[in-house]
Amino acid sequence: MIHTNDQILELFEAALGQMQTPEEPELLYAPIIYSMSGGGKRLRPVLLLITTEAFGGSIEEAMPAAMAVEVFHNFTLLHDDIMDNAAVRRGKPSVFAKWGGNVALLSGDAMLITAYKHLARIAPDRLPRVMQLFNDMALEVCEGQQYDMDFETKEKVSVVEYIQMIERKTSALLSGSATIGATLAGASEDDIKKVYRFATELGLAFQLQDDMLDSYGDEALGKKIGGDILEGKQTYLMVQAMSRATNEEREILRTTHTNAALSDMEKIATVKEIYNRLDVKRATEQQIELRFERALAVLDTLSIGSEGAVRLVEFARNLMGRKK
């Protein structure tokens, strides 16, 4: 009998609730508590724990690693908010907005170290390998963030470059979590590679869907449309459109978000009109389906019981907001 995904989330939240953080110096540690208790879907630790159980590992033994990936994830948000000058995170003031840049910087550093403190509590014989996986994952996330910032000023971003960026920025934490979970359970190298592939493809599907919802989401569901367009961000839709556009369209795509003569609604409409003309919605949907199907296909090849496979499929569907 393995746990349901909901039970795993509960177990994780319980462990998180028992996390001990020093009280002093307050400006170092209070932002960590604030950040960790700010909610979030706990996707990465849950994936780690589901994966470890699917391979016959124990939730209890993997819990320190689950804590590590969640603390690490929240660390990245803290520092990203400084770099993006972001005042709001999960509907509340960001640490950056609440305490300022220096506090967010140093607390973030302490969080990254705290992630390693959690990691150090796993079984000693697993630590060298897991630490390697964790380090590689962590550096990939930094690389992804740097490429993302580079793209803001880069003249031309290819579709391939964009996929490589989100593979680091979004997929790496999921694939790192899944492979650490499998490793802790003693999965074979072959299975670990497959799990990596599963989570990588799933992460791409997830990010591409996020990109698409920015332009084609349902406003009735509370999704605000066009934020990426107004920021002039590179998204899968934008890089696809740029690759298909005429010189004239390309110039419009490049300049619309800074065109002072247009209202926000007009900017969004202008860009979406070109998206529609170039059929990038369909291209994105196809890419999402391709990645999602690839992720699920990997699961069939793993040496795990059907119950574990069902949990991973459930996790994947849930992540994509799909009932079945």
Place this chain on the structure above:
Amino acid sequence: MIHTNDQILELFEAALGQMQTPEEPELLYAPIIYSMSGGGKRLRPVLLLITTEAFGGSIEEAMPAAMAVEVFHNFTLLHDDIMDNAAVRRGKPSVFAKWGGNVALLSGDAMLITAYKHLARIAPDRLPRVMQLFNDMALEVCEGQQYDMDFETKEKVSVVEYIQMIERKTSALLSGSATIGATLAGASEDDIKKVYRFATELGLAFQLQDDMLDSYGDEALGKKIGGDILEGKQTYLMVQAMSRATNEEREILRTTHTNAALSDMEKIATVKEIYNRLDVKRATEQQIELRFERALAVLDTLSIGSEGAVRLVEFARNLMGRKK
């Protein structure tokens, strides 16, 4: 036969020269290379390696940990320069000044992770314990930096609080390096505790001397006098003076650095006049001697050969700029 301290420094520089850093993304990794090749005295890795050899350990086995503490140290400088808005580091533009805050922030994060990447290369059976020491050291350094920033706006800082702050900000990296070196050599818990004490006291002596030289250094030796006074920084001299001052003197100490009616030279002269009157130079010298003697006294109690002890004494004297 163990190596001389100079040989150890050479071996470390050679290992550093072979450090592999990825080329892309350039803005993530170029600042790391720039920072690591910017010189510095390599005090922490050298202390780690001297200590490990003193306890019969091997330089080669300890080298990854030596790299880890040096990369970590440089990471702290990178992020400190953001927090302090510092344009110059080791006579060259800081990463912050050269590339901007976002690059310094993210490169610093990647450096911290890189430190753990080096650490992960030590012998697997030593990794859990060494990682614990490293994590505790790293968090203490963050705590010290936070207390230091807190002190900038704190009404009254006691002498005890000041010592606790520099124990974290300056000593922790030295004591961490020394204990990791001893641990890698398989030293006893008792010896590890003593080594910790040695490096802690030495670090305090070093920082207090640094504080004193800011007010009483030899300008003929190229030491610029009064920087701390002009910045209104808490130093051992200032907290000692504040604890001995009359209300009137205290007010002068508190406000002189912001007194627009005074030139820099007048500000320095005003504060030093009170320092002289309150005899804080002698109090500081006494504290330096006390800490330095305590550090050396610990060495006599270690279970190491005389050659190793000589190297550690040499390191300590060299750190304090003393010939004998």
